[in-house]
Amino acid sequence: MSGLLVEQSLGLAQLQDAGRFGVRHLGVTQGGALDWVAMYWANWLLGNALTCSVIEIPLGGLVLLCEQDSTLALAGADLGATLDEQPLQTWNSFAVRKGQRLVFDTPRAGVRAYLAAPGGFDGPATLGSQSTVVREALGGLDGQGSTLRRGDKMLFTGTDVLRREIPHTSLPDYSSPARLSVIPGAQYSAFSALSLYQAFNHAWRIDQRADRMGIRLVGPELRYTGAPMISEGIPGGAIQVPPDGQPIVLLNDRQTIGGYPRLGALTPSAMSRLAQLATGETARLVATDPEAARREHLELLHGWHSPR
Amino acid sequence: MKLRIETSSIDTLTIRLFDTIDEANMPWLRAAASKLREQFGDHLIDLVPSYTTLMLHYDMQEMTDSQACERVQRALAHLETAPPPQPGRLHEVPVWYHPSVGPDLLRLARQTGLTPEQVAIRHCSREYQVFTLGFAPGFAYMGLVEEALAIPRLATPRRSVPTGSVGIAERQTAIYPLVSPGGWNLLGRTPVALFDRTREGYSLLQPGDRVRFIRVEQPEFILLGGDDTPMEPLL
Incomplete structure (x- = not known):
């Protein structure tokens, strides 16, 4: 022992x-x-x-x-x-x-x-x-x-x-600019066109309000134009947007259900990268094709199990 | 019921069945959950039913997104034409309604023009559906509370709500399974353990179950193992 x-x-x-x-x-x-x-x-x-x-x-x-x-x-x-x-x-x-x-x-x-x-x-x-x-x-x-x-x-x-x-x-390089892949989904289409443009074309700053439940991003105010939501299950990496328009990426200790609209969810690799971003650093969100993201993730998983 | 399947993340689907909160939806959501569990077997990682939806987290090393969607279609294809599903299990939950453990009881009575006793009787007069669990392990959102008793959440949540506290928020009611912050209006306390990691299924209340509250007095509450430590006066 x-x-x-x-x-x-x-x-x-x-x-x-x-x-x-x-x-x-x-x-x-x-x-x-x-x-x-x-x-x-x-x-x-x-x-x-x-x-x-x-x-x-x-x-x-x-x-x-x-x-x-x-x-x-x-x-x-x-x-x-x-x-x-x-x-x-x-x-x-x-x-x-x-x-x-x-x-x-x-x-x-x-x-x-x-x-x-x-x-x-x-x-x-x-x-x-x-x-x-x-x-x-x-x-x-x-x-x-x-x-x-x-x-x-x-x-x-x-x-x-x-x-x-x-x-x-x-080896990951933490000094490289953070580009976080997002699979668009959930209430994505109920955000204003301007908000969707801004979400994927502006740098987002990592806020000090960050813990194992979620990390708040600071940037342009995103506007949801859909109807109020009924709470539903939330996946890991979900980007939820509360009424103040500042997104929160939900991490491993997130609540299981929630009623804020979501833009989609980060890929697992993006969640790993986000976990290493410090307060004040910036990240960009990159809309990603779900199939490409799945292929990439499966290849990554496969890599650990095959000889290097 | 109108089935819609949406991609929520790399390995989760959101399955929408309804668009409004209705107690009548719950047996269908229960039936859908059990068919999905059967269809996905070991390849199901988690299934989270809520008021109108089910979120399904599948093992992406075992199937593609489109295969997962096909499985959902197959599992739920005959749901509507099948015989009406069975209602969930009924639980009788004893509650001691008293201002010392339910610091919002008197305010609710004042606002509704009822006596505290009448508030308790009316809270006990309905059978509630468990819509979904969330917020904390074993925390069940139940409803619907009659219109007259519906009051909004506290503007400032309490920093610490004791285990077993029974509360109302709008037309929903719930029990706090463990000490946590909370903004629901507290009417009383139950001696029943809501979440027990040594119990089969862990949580007393499961999605789709039904609950009836039974009014008990302090001696019975204590006899049942209740902790009658009073709460601090209302903040």
Whole structure:
């Protein structure tokens, strides 16, 4: 049994996996790693199943003490991570020794880092998942929705490690302009023509009102001209537009139903990219052909399962 | 009923059956949900019924969008001509109506010109349909509340509503399954657990179920396991 002792935490870092499925009709949110691509890579680096539980670390402020020798992997944001004050490369696996200290400082590129351990972290699956949802008191180390707290022990039992390397061409570039693919749909045609033009031809600024439920975008005021809606199920990545005209992209911890009109939904890759955009950064929305988006997504998924 | 299928995201469809909120829709939505579950089997990731729609999240590694649409058509093709579907399960839910646990009871009584007791009796006099679940695990939107008792949500939601609180918003009624913020007008409290992760199906109330509230007094409420800790006075 190996483990990491939490020595410091901002209370944001939390256990996540692919999310909770088959229970959304009961009002239970989906949950799961916001940057699922980074979670997949972190697990892939160790040869884990791609959806093994990982620690999602937004913004840094986390210190972990290694209690055993083992191998870990890091993907996603560059939070200036160090191991005993030596810089760690993101998108790599690395050996740790008992007594070494792993520190996540502050974002340098991206927002959320993902730390994987052999076989994933221990923790009870509640309603089929370890994903932490604070407001629903589900998942996490205690199964009650708690985030990482000082004194927590993050245990893992896996020992087999592959230590792979990610091909350079596969690495996301957080410094490139963010172009978020959108599959138009839902109430798309009930927005004014001007609003549809603006939605896809203006830069949108990431607002500080951003959490695991959704990220608000600031830009031109979009106008919905349709009838008031009756609440309906909302898919991940949905772009909903409340009466103030400023869209909110709904993420993994979104409410299961909602009554605001929607322009469509981001593709899974776009959701992963959005999860790494910081307050004040900008993004463009790009209308995408659904079939092309599906092909691209299936190819991406296929890539992890075939030799690289 | 008019079937419309729309693409909602890369792997979800929105299936529209109705255009207005009506208790009579609910058995049809229940029947549609069960036919869709049967048709999609293991390839169904989630199905979220709401007042007039069902959102279907399918496994895109197993089928294309058009195959998913075909399956929906096939599942629902004979829905209208089939015998009328069975209504959902009926639950009797005990509620202690009292200002100490239902801080909006007196205001609602004043506004309607009824006594608090009459408000409680009338809230209990109807069988409500569970339209949909959302907002929190096990939180069921139910209706329709009679016109006379309909009052808008609080202008400023309470920061913390206790578990089991029973409320009204417009013509809907609901029970808070766990402590959460909330803007519904609170009339009382139930001792019944709405969401229990150790129970089969987790949620007491399922979409399409029916609910009748039963008025109980404080001793019975406590006997049934209720927590009678009073709420803070109205903010």
